[in-house]
Amino acid sequence: MSSPERKPVTLPRLAEMKQAGEPIVMVTAYDYPSARVAEEAGVDLVLVGDTAAMVVLGYPGTEAVSMEEMIMLGRAVRRGLKVPLMVGDMPMGSYESSNELAVQSAQRLVKETGCQVVKLEAGGTSVERARAIVRAGIPVMGHVGLTPQTATALGGYKTQGKTAQGAIQLLEDALALQSVGCFSIVFEAVPAAIAAAIAAQLEIPAIGIGAGPATAGQVLVYHDLLGISTGRAPKFVKRYAEVHEEMVGGVRRYVEEVRSGSFPGPEHTYGVEPEELTEFRLYMEQKEGLGSKRAWEWEPLP
Numbered sequence: 001m002s003s004p005e006r007k008p009v010t011l012p013r014l015a016e017m018k019q020a021g022e023p024i025v026m027v028t029a030y031d032y033p034s035a036r037v038a039e040e041a042g043v044d045l046v047l048v049g050d051t052a053a054m055v056v057l058g059y060p061g062t063e064a065v066s067m068e069e070m071i072m073l074g075r076a077v078r079r080g081l082k083v084p085l086m087v088g089d090m091p092m093g094s095y096e097s098s099n100e101l102a103v104q105s106a107q108r109l110v111k112e113t114g115c116q117v118v119k120l121e122a123g124g125t126s127v128e129r130a131r132a133i134v135r136a137g138i139p140v141m142g143h144v145g146l147t148p149q150t151a152t153a154l155g156g157y158k159t160q161g162k163t164a165q166g167a168i169q170l171l172e173d174a175l176a177l178q179s180v181g182c183f184s185i186v187f188e189a190v191p192a193a194i195a196a197a198i199a200a201q202l203e204i205p206a207i208g209i210g211a212g213p214a215t216a217g218q219v220l221v222y223h224d225l226l227g228i229s230t231g232r233a234p235k236f237v238k239r240y241a242e243v244h245e246e247m248v249g250g251v252r253r254y255v256e257e258v259r260s261g262s263f264p265g266p267e268h269t270y271g272v273e274p275e276e277l278t279e280f281r282l283y284m285e286q287k288e289g290l291g292s293k294r295a296w297e298w299e300p301l302p
């Protein structure tokens with residue numbers, strides 16, 4: 001039975017989902033195949049996250065990724081998506097220093113990747129940057145709690161909002177981001193009770209990653225949820241597959257078969273009409289200088 005055609009996800013649709021208590025599902029994607037997977041799996045939002053720095057580009061943190069790299073990845077994701085709303089993550093250095101830079105960078109992401117909305121991190125001065133981008137006509141998603149671009153200043157990759165003061169700061173940041181027009185806010189690595197209490201105060205959907213079940217939606221990093229990334233994962237990651245193991249196993253079998261000569265077999269090999277082969281062979285045999293360089297022994301000519 002074919003599933004009904006899904007309509008492209010819009011901002012009013014997300015607001016409606018929050019109102020109806022319908023969970024919103026977001027996942028990251030960084031290239032055409034991951035975008036196709038997200039599309040086919042039926043997610044609502046696809047984030048071209050700056051986690052690309054780590055899971056795709058091999059940098060130690062998200063700080064290193066450039067606007068040009070984000071644009072290259074975003075363009076590939078765009079080509080793979082139809083239904084989900086595409087969120088472009090603003091990399092570190094592309095928005096913090098002024099409203100003008102923030103608007104220019106957001107416009108660049110939208111124009112050059114085709115993302116429909118952008119995401120930036122933290123409260124504080126980011127609230128003003130978000131306001132400026134929203135005023136320029138580009139919808140903004142906020143991101144509070146553990147904000148990896150400024151993780152060093154936060155004392156490392158740690159749960160945020162664990163103290164009353166920390167929770168108050170989170171609440172104030174979230175309310176400020178909502179007041180300047182953000183359509184949604186990501187809560188990362190926040191105690192569930194704090195995230196639930198703040199999310200309940202918001203009119204806009206909170207999307208959690210390590211923020212418990214009470215937010216309007218959830219987001220996970222594609223490479224984490226599929227087990228493409230290896231090594232220690234944060235507590236909030238649930239692995240739904242072990243793709244890295246599968247991939248290594250597949251490539252290992254290929255290596256073995258090439259080395260043993262069992263690949264390629266006849267079913268992976270193109271044939272040629274016998275008369276064409278004979279004509280080619282005669283040509284080669286008559287051509288000077290080739291005689292001693294045969295790649296293999298010919299069958300005897302008929």
Ligand code: KIV
Pocket residue numbers: 028047048049050051052089143186188209219221
């Ligand atoms: O860059 C990213 O992938 C993110 C998610 C963790 C929300 O910001």
